[in-house]
Amino acid sequence: MxxxxxxxxxxxxxxxxxxxxxxSKLKTSTSNPTKLPKSYPIFGxxxxxxxxxxRYAHWTSDIVTSTPNLTFTLHRPFGRRLVxxxxxxxxxxxxxxxxxxxxxxxxxxxxxxxxxxxxxxNTDGENWKFQRQxxxxxxxxxxxxxxxxxxxxxxxxxxxxEEKLAxxxxxxVKLSSDRFSSFIPxxxxxKKALNIGSEKQLKIAVGQVREFAKEIIREKKQQLxxxxxxxxxxVDDLLSRFLSSGHSDEDxxxxxxxxxxxxxxxxxxxxxxxxxxxxxxxxxxxREILREIKEKQEATSAYDEVKEMVYVHASLCESMxxxxxxxxxxxxxLSDDVLPDGTVVRKxxxxxxxxxxxxxxxxxxxxxxxxxxxxxxxxxxxxxGEWRFVNKDSYTYPVFQAGPRICLGKEMAFIxxxxxxxxxxxxxxxxxxVVEGAEPVYIAGLTAKMKGGFPVRIEARAEASS
Numbered sequence: 001m002x003x004x005x006x007x008x009x010x011x012x013x014x015x016x017x018x019x020x021x022x023x024s025k026l027k028t029s030t031s032n033p034t035k036l037p038k039s040y041p042i043f044g045x046x047x048x049x050x051x052x053x054x055r056y057a058h059w060t061s062d063i064v065t066s067t068p069n070l071t072f073t074l075h076r077p078f079g080r081r082l083v084x085x086x087x088x089x090x091x092x093x094x095x096x097x098x099x100x101x102x103x104x105x106x107x108x109x110x111x112x113x114x115x116x117x118x119x120x121x122n123t124d125g126e127n128w129k130f131q132r133q134x135x136x137x138x139x140x141x142x143x144x145x146x147x148x149x150x151x152x153x154x155x156x157x158x159x160x161x162e163e164k165l166a167x168x169x170x171x172x173v174k175l176s177s178d179r180f181s182s183f184i185p186x187x188x189x190x191k192k193a194l195n196i197g198s199e200k201q202l203k204i205a206v207g208q209v210r211e212f213a214k215e216i217i218r219e220k221k222q223q224l225x226x227x228x229x230x231x232x233x234x235v236d237d238l239l240s241r242f243l244s245s246g247h248s249d250e251d252x253x254x255x256x257x258x259x260x261x262x263x264x265x266x267x268x269x270x271x272x273x274x275x276x277x278x279x280x281x282x283x284x285x286x287r288e289i290l291r292e293i294k295e296k297q298e299a300t301s302a303y304d305e306v307k308e309m310v311y312v313h314a315s316l317c318e319s320m321x322x323x324x325x326x327x328x329x330x331x332x333x334l335s336d337d338v339l340p341d342g343t344v345v346r347k348x349x350x351x352x353x354x355x356x357x358x359x360x361x362x363x364x365x366x367x368x369x370x371x372x373x374x375x376x377x378x379x380x381x382x383x384x385g386e387w388r389f390v391n392k393d394s395y396t397y398p399v400f401q402a403g404p405r406i407c408l409g410k411e412m413a414f415i416x417x418x419x420x421x422x423x424x425x426x427x428x429x430x431x432x433x434v435v436e437g438a439e440p441v442y443i444a445g446l447t448a449k450m451k452g453g454f455p456v457r458i459e460a461r462a463e464a465s466s
Contacts, residue, residue: 044075057444061357086357092395096403105332117255168208177445267325274323306418314377327356
């Protein structure tokens with residue numbers, strides 16, 4: 001403990017004078033003519049990062065899209081560097097052609113290990129190869145639990161219960177993502193060792209989540225043990241398939257369960273929240289979606305129905321272009337490298353591709369990039385005159401990642417979202433109840449959300465009730 005106090009005193013005896021020096025410079029300096037943030041010795045661009053911490057995705061997007069090669073290096077405290085890019089060639093380099101050189105890295109893995117363990121979002125190598133807002137969150141939470149684990153938490157039941165697991169899960173997500181904003185690298189480890197503050201809260205929340213995951217695993221094991229060989233071969237949920245494949249390590253399977261919960265709950269609900277928000281401001285798009293839903297409702301199956309909803313699919317893609325569920329995703333270079341645009345990357349440097357910024361690149365999306373226009377994803381077929389979906393390559397539009405780590409649940413996510421849209425819009429209108437002119441705030445964490453959620457009023461459609 002004496003050593004800790006001595007080292008801390010030494011550090012602060014250096015930092016405090018530097019802090020006053022930087023503040024004085026900030027007060028006397030003229031405005032920065034470029035969008036690049038100022039960087040100072042030891043502190044890097046910490047003050048700019050701190051100032052923009054509530055709008056990190058917007059701020060870094062503005063910087064990235066203002067640079068000639070859509071790439072810039074953010075200087076973090078103590079010499080750490082973060083390369084951010086919206087350059088599609090760089091994204092392809094990182095996620096595909098040089099995939100072997102960019103993994104999650106120790107900084108990312110250690111920061112999220114307490115919560116995600118070695119789940120698919122937080123692992124590399126063999127483990128990775130093997131795994132390969134309020135109402136909407138309640139729906140997504142129930143849905144992913146049923147699909148992945150054969151378990152129904154009943155979080156969307158009529159009484160809207162305060163599910164302890166969901167509350168603990170939400171707290172674990174927030175506190176885990178907060179670790180990345182620490183001024184001093186790994187300062188959270190000191191708090192963890194002392195079991196104080198946010199780390200104490202995180203430990204409690206993670207303990208509740210992991211215990212729940214293990215309870216599901218134990219119950220599923222008992223179910224599988226009670227089935228015959230023929231019955232066990234016909235299991236219909238993902239957890240049963242993992243356990244049946246011979247992976248019985250409880251901690252590892254719990255990591256898988258938690259990662260599936262994060263993927264199925266947060267990303268889908270975040271995407272739908274922004275989708276409904278955009279539709280509330282674009283009635284002509286809503287009318288076209290409603291027309292398509294009515295046309296396709298005679299389909300023989302729910303899958304066939306949503307598969308044919310081309311305009312709905314385009315609208316979802318357009319919504320996620322503007323508000324991607326994961327705004328920035330980071331990797332770490334295992335060795336020195338040079339990106340296609342000439343950016344030099346040293347071993348150990350974190351490199352982030354920026355889906356939020358990439359959806360705002362004018363030379364890719366046009367001068368009207370800020371407009372919500374699903375038609376930019378569509379073409380009219382010459383013969384039948386029907387809409388035909390025109391996809392963008394996954395390196396220009398990496399909302400679901402790309403290359404070997406492309407999202408395993410991409411198709412399931414689209415089916416799930418289209419079924420929700422069809423089910424809701426066929427019977428109801430979504431009317432926002434926010435103050436006129438108020439703009440929602442895009443909060444970037446492990447996943448991006450709308451600050452405070454999207455308050456709405458649900459109204460029955462006259463044609464649905466007649």
